[in-house]
Amino acid sequence: GGEFVLQVGLPISSKQLSEPCDWNGTGKPIVKIFIFADKSYYKMIMQDLETNKTGRSACLDLLDTPTEYLPELQKEDAVAGGSSSSSGDEDDILPVFWVAPLLAGGYPLLSPPNVPHMVLTAQNCVMIEQRRISKLFLDEVEYFLRRAAGWNQPPIFYDFIQKDLQDKGEILNSIVKPLLKQVETYLAECGGNDSESVSRLSQDKLKIAVRICCSLKTLLVADFFPQFEEASAQISKLLDQFSDYLQTDHREKVRQSLVEDMRKEENGVYGHNGKSFFALVHEKGCPRWGPHRSSRADAMKDRKKLKRACMERKLHDTLVQMKREAA
DSSP states (O other), rough: OOOEEEEEEOOOGGOSSOOOOOOTTTBEEEEEEEEEEEEGGHHHHHHHHHHHHHSSSOOOOOOOOOGGGOOOHHHHHHHOOOSSTTTOOOSSSSSSEEEEEEEESOOOEEEEETTTEEEEESOOOOEEEEOOOGGGGGGHHHHHHHHHHHHOOOOOOOOHHGGGGGOOHHHIIIIIIHHHHHHHHHHHHHSSSSSSHHHSOOOHHHHHHHHHHHHGGGOTTTSSSOOOOHHHHHHHHHHHTTTHHHHHHHHHHHHHHHHHHHOOOOOOEEEETTTTEHHHHHHETEEEOOOBSSSSSHHHHHHHHHHHHEEEEHHHHHHHHHHHHHH
């Protein structure tokens, strides 16, 4: 539901270890391995549209996907395209993965909301986790609701989403007023509630204030949250005060880009940066991408060939040949 998850592995004795696996001389064994990817690669990894179509789980297999099945930009397109992800690479079509070990008796691990990830169990253990939706990150709730709206089978929502965020009084008194009060306190410390006070905020307080703006802005989305004048007017006034900073906020830009990209998702063609297109077929629920094309129409022609190759059980040879010819 757009929540943060705090995980901790309880200590285990050496007698309970299936095999010793000390982490970096700490004396604490690895019990879970978390593999995270940037949220911008969700559609590449999770394959929701194929899951909807078949009723079976479909996703990128991180441990068993040959290189020749992955999308690849031509060099000139990779350089010209720049980077839309947080990785900063010129050729950003493939995700960068972050690997985080969870240790028995070690530090807790905080998993961010809505990030595609895989968890591998390295050792039988007891893991305790706590899940919390942050009022400072209600935009993550909105993102999740947008994702869930496209699923054939709806998820189980937290009461906070189904009840609290649908109750006008709860929204106003428990979310809007406390967050607005926090911003007002910051501005009062700088001499008032005007634009000059905003410009005098410290960097840390400005970041928090902008984060509050982005979170409250979510409550103006009528598709998911009830609209009423008292809250809308106060939120709109705050957004006007910080409009210049919202326009340059990196996280807000990424959010808008992800929402827009979500609207363009389609089964059968994988688009990248609006300039590169790849035919997309699935083999036992795993995605296989065709060669790079400059138009959606050409990618659709490739898909027809690859679908025929799937039926004839010649997908691998056909895919390798097509990419060789396109290189």
